[in-house]
Amino acid sequence: MSIYDLIFYLFATLTIVSALMVVSSDNIVRSAFYLLATFFGVSGIYVLLGADFVAVTQIMVYIGGILILLLFGVMLTSNITNVEIKKGTAKILPAVIGIGILLGAVVSVMTRTKWKIHLTEIPQTTSFELGKLLITDYVLVFELLGILLLIALIGAASMARREQE
Amino acid sequence: MQNYLIEIFGSEIVAYILATVPVLAFIVLFVLFAVWLERKVSAHMQDRLGPMRVGWHGVLQTLADFLKLLQKEDIIATANDKALFNIAPYVVFVTTLATFTMLPFTSIFIGSNADVGIFFVLAFSGAVVAGILMAGWASNNKYSLYGSLRSAAQIVSYEIPTALVVLTMIMLYGTMSLGEITIAQTSHFWNWGIFGGPELGLAKILLVPFMFVAFIILFISTLAESNRTPFDLPESESELVAGFNTEYSGIKFSMFFLSEFANMFLIGSILVIFFFGGYNSPFGYLGNLLGIEWLIPIEQLLWFLGKGMFFVFVDMWLRWTLPRVRVDQLMTICWKYLIPYAFFNLLIVGLILLI
Amino acid sequence: MIKNYFKNTWEGLYTILIGMKITWKHLFVPSVTLQYPEERAKLPERARNRLFLNYNDCIGCMQCAAACPVNCIEIETVKGIPTDMPDPTSKGQKKALWVTKFDIDEGKCCFCQLCVAPCPTEAIYMTDIYEYSEFDRDNLVYNFASLTKEEVQQKQDNFDKFQAEKEAQKLEAAKAKAEADAKKAAEEKAKLEVKPSNDEKKED
Numbered sequence: 001m002s003i004y005d006l007i008f009y010l011f012a013t014l015t016i017v018s019a020l021m022v023v024s025s026d027n028i029v030r031s032a033f034y035l036l037a038t039f040f041g042v043s044g045i046y047v048l049l050g051a052d053f054v055a056v057t058q059i060m061v062y063i064g065g066i067l068i069l070l071l072f073g074v075m076l077t078s079n080i081t082n083v084e085i086k087k088g089t090a091k092i093l094p095a096v097i098g099i100g101i102l103l104g105a106v107v108s109v110m111t112r113t114k115w116k117i118h119l120t121e122i123p124q125t126t127s128f129e130l131g132k133l134l135i136t137d138y139v140l141v142f143e144l145l146g147i148l149l150l151i152a153l154i155g156a157a158s159m160a161r162r163e164q165e
Numbered sequence: 166m167q168n169y170l171i172e173i174f175g176s177e178i179v180a181y182i183l184a185t186v187p188v189l190a191f192i193v194l195f196v197l198f199a200v201w202l203e204r205k206v207s208a209h210m211q212d213r214l215g216p217m218r219v220g221w222h223g224v225l226q227t228l229a230d231f232l233k234l235l236q237k238e239d240i241i242a243t244a245n246d247k248a249l250f251n252i253a254p255y256v257v258f259v260t261t262l263a264t265f266t267m268l269p270f271t272s273i274f275i276g277s278n279a280d281v282g283i284f285f286v287l288a289f290s291g292a293v294v295a296g297i298l299m300a301g302w303a304s305n306n307k308y309s310l311y312g313s314l315r316s317a318a319q320i321v322s323y324e325i326p327t328a329l330v331v332l333t334m335i336m337l338y339g340t341m342s343l344g345e346i347t348i349a350q351t352s353h354f355w356n357w358g359i360f361g362g363p364e365l366g367l368a369k370i371l372l373v374p375f376m377f378v379a380f381i382i383l384f385i386s387t388l389a390e391s392n393r394t395p396f397d398l399p400e401s402e403s404e405l406v407a408g409f410n411t412e413y414s415g416i417k418f419s420m421f422f423l424s425e426f427a428n429m430f431l432i433g434s435i436l437v438i439f440f441f442g443g444y445n446s447p448f449g450y451l452g453n454l455l456g457i458e459w460l461i462p463i464e465q466l467l468w469f470l471g472k473g474m475f476f477v478f479v480d481m482w483l484r485w486t487l488p489r490v491r492v493d494q495l496m497t498i499c500w501k502y503l504i505p506y507a508f509f510n511l512l513i514v515g516l517i518l519l520i
Numbered sequence: 521m522i523k524n525y526f527k528n529t530w531e532g533l534y535t536i537l538i539g540m541k542i543t544w545k546h547l548f549v550p551s552v553t554l555q556y557p558e559e560r561a562k563l564p565e566r567a568r569n570r571l572f573l574n575y576n577d578c579i580g581c582m583q584c585a586a587a588c589p590v591n592c593i594e595i596e597t598v599k600g601i602p603t604d605m606p607d608p609t610s611k612g613q614k615k616a617l618w619v620t621k622f623d624i625d626e627g628k629c630c631f632c633q634l635c636v637a638p639c640p641t642e643a644i645y646m647t648d649i650y651e652y653s654e655f656d657r658d659n660l661v662y663n664f665a666s667l668t669k670e671e672v673q674q675k676q677d678n679f680d681k682f683q684a685e686k687e688a689q690k691l692e693a694a695k696a697k698a699e700a701d702a703k704k705a706a707e708e709k710a711k712l713e714v715k716p717s718n719d720e721k722k723e724d
Contacts (some may be wrong), residue, residue: 003178029302033249036295056281056288064291064324068317071298075314127280127341210543214553381533486539502529 008048015041028074032067039063053127184276188265196426200227203481210485237415242305245412249303254413254420256296261424261431264289268434269344271444271465278344283331286343286435287324290390293424294320297399297409300421304412312408315492316399319389322499323396326386329507330379333514334439337362337372347443354447358440371517375510380440382507384476387432389499392425393480395487396495433476437469444469568631569650571624573664577609577643580617584635584644592628593635596621598675601682609641619665620672626652627660 018037025031039062046055134142201216201224208215216223241247264286266276279285294317301313337358338346349363350356356363359380361372389396400408410421437443444465452460490498554561563569580597597617600606606615636645654660667675 027246030246030249033295033299052279052281053284056285059292060284060288063295064288064321068291068294068298068321071295071302072314072317075298075302075310127284206547209548209551210546212546212549212552214551214555217555482540482543483536486543487536502532506529 004048008045011041011044011048014038015045029071032071032074035070036063036067039067051126053130185262185266187274188276189262191270192262192265192423192427192430195430196423197227197231199426199429199477200230200422202478203484206478206481207485210482231419234415234419239415239417240412242412244305246303246305249299250412251417253296253300253303254417256299257293258420258424258427260289260292260296261427264431265427267343268431269347269438269443270469271462272348273462274466275344278342280340280342282341282343282346283335283435284341286431287328287331290428290431291320291324293428300413301409304409306412308405308407309409309411312399312401312405312411315405316392316409319392319396319398319495322496323386323389323503326382326499326503326507327390329504329511330383330386331439333375333379333507333511334358336511336515336518337376343438343443347438347445350442351445354442354445357442357445357447368517368520371520372514375514375517376440378506378510379514380436382503382510383439384436385498386503386507387435388480388483389495391428391432391480393429394484395490397489398492398495401489429477429480430473433473433480434469436476437472441472563648563650567648567650568633568646570626570647570652571629571635571662572645572647573622573624574643574645575619575622575664575666576607577611577641578619578622578664579609579613579615579641579643580619581640583638583640587634587638589632589634590628590630592625592630594621594623594625595619598672598679600675601678604675604678609643611641613641618667618672618675620667620675622664623661624664625661627657 015038018034018041021034022031022038025034039058043055043058043062046052046058204226205215205222216226219225219229241250267279267282267285269275269278297313297316297320301309301311301316304310334346335341338349340346340349350358354360359373359376361369361376392399399405400410405411410418413421446464446468450461450464452458452464580595582595582597585591585593585595596619598620600616600618606618608614631646633646639645652660
């Protein structure tokens with residue numbers, strides 16, 4: 001086991017444990033901060049996969065954007081600490097069946113896929129290739145996403161705007 | 166530097182860990198110096214003297230203060246969220262330290278010449294917000310919470326003009342790696358970003374005014390991101406005691422302090438890398454003249470630190486010039502002025518580069 | 521509208537530069553700070569600070585104590601006797617009193633300088649010493665009288681003795697006077713009466 005394997009398991013454990021804590025924590029704000037660790041662990045795994053741009057985007061968008069938004073939302077609601085969060089199991093049997101099916105599906109996909117064990121060559125810089133692909137092959141998706149985000153932005157602005165009297 | 170360390174220790178991980186030690190030492194030394202400088206500059210701008218007792222003109226004053234801080238009781242109030250309260254200062258400091266890995270101090274010492282360079286810096290300076298919110302919330306104190314929310318709102322808002330200007334500069338240099346951006350500005354000072362970048366021609370002349378606009382926008386928005394006066398609403402002593410670090414004492418407080426001053430140097434060095442040639446000397450090197458190879462990196466380091474320190478000084482200068490802005494003014498500056506200017510600047514620079 | 525926008529931007533930046541120019545100038549303005557223990561502010565000519573008494577010049581007239589609005593001066597005196605008179609003041613004024621106690625409580629003093637004016641010998645005055653803080657309040661009571669306890673006792677005894685002697689002399693004088701008077705009276709009586717009666721009286 002090389003040191004990179006060790007680092008991978010470190011990040012994987014971080015991700016899984018903190019994800020579990022997000023679900024099981026009593027306190028909403030605590031959950032949100034456990035989410036920070038989850039996102040960070042995922043971005044670490046991206047780094048180990050050689051996807052540096054995606055990893056940094058993960059940090060930028062999820063930690064710098066979504067998590068902050070989430071925290072703002074949580075902190076600005078009243079009675080954060082008094083809220084009773086339901087976290088017990090309501091119905092065990094349907095849950096077990098559902099999770100069993102999901103697990104089966106995931107395991108079967110994992111076993112049937114032909115994994116590339118040997119990477120042909122790790123591209124040193126992913127951002128150049130990514131940029132190129134975004135404006136050539138995936139330009140339509142890219143533009144559509146841009147327009148979608150623009151619409152969301154305008155919608156948010158118009159909703160937040162006070163009616164002029 | 167890294168290759169040399171890898172050769173010595175035979176392991177990349179050990180080498181990389183060791184490579185962070187000089188950066189960490191640099192941050193601590195820089196903060197010791199910058200705090201003294203801040204106090205001296207502020208004192209002299211107000212016709213006072215500032216610290217004069219410890220060492221020559223009080224140079225060791227910060228060291229004495231730091232030693233005092235280390236001995237202080239680590240106060241944790243009963244109603245604090247203890248785990249988060251204890252982690253928060255380290256989250257803030259580590260994220261700030263992480264951004265330093267991308268800075269090219271000299272041509273041979275750069276933590277990581279990764280291609281994501283500036284993007285990484287932006288991402289991690291955004292991640293600092295999480296630590297700040299953590300500190301504010303875990304303190305269980307109204308002032309701390311207000312301070313941290315203000316800080317978060319401010320950093321998130323001002324990331325947009327910063328990102329737009331950074332995009333402009335990425336377009337100019339064609340890379341996100343800070344090391345390569347610096348290399349692009351080698352040899353003469355008219356190759357610097359503020360003079361329109363390395364390529365000669367008509368575009369270069371046309372670019373100069375827009376580069377200047379970009380520089381002003383980046384300076385203002387990064388100043389706001391580092392929570393310095395006139396954008397120090399998160400810490401506004403007159404209203405919020407000390408913002409998100411009200412409840413902290415001793416070593417944890419000094420962690421916040423370290424990261425604040427480290428951030429000051431970081432924004433200074435980002436400006437230097439983008440617009441003032443990074444570690445490049447404007448006049449050529451003494452080492453080349455004398456034929457001494459090892460002198461060049463030292464000169465580069467001095468140039469880099471000197472330029473960075475100049476912007477730190479300008480921060481301090483502005484601090485004693487301008488009063489604190491109101492929250493609505495803060496948002497007006499960002500959304501109504503900086504973002505439109507940055508956006509049009511981006512468009513125009515893009516058009517000029519296409520010519 | 522759009523013109524206003526650019527004007528605002530320009531004015532914002534321009535006024536910041538003006539402000540920066542001012543702070544830059546102030547960076548080189550000599551500091552007003554005094555490095556206190558090494559440097560001291562020059563006191564005005566007639567500054568009022570700690571009181572001082574030139575003990576040798578004090579004639580014990582108590583005018584200062586009377587003038588003091590806060591009663592911070594305490595004086596006790598003993599009259600000198602002709603054989604043991606205090607030396608005259610530096611200006612040659614004669615002293616009639618030994619000043620046995622001259623205490624000024626600087627903690628009480630309100631620096632009004634009212635005690636300085638009435639002094640006939642200019643013995644009490646304000647100095648320029650202003651650093652005399654103490655850890656114990658009692659140390660702020662300054663004893664200016666230079667006589668020792670024994671000396672004071674001696675002066676007191678001297679005076680008492682002198683007084684007693686004087687008293688005795690007076691008494692004697694009175695007695696003598698009385699005797700003389702009596703004699704006189706007797707003589708006059710004798711003149712009026714016959715002589716033998718004089719012998720009778722002596723037997724009495």
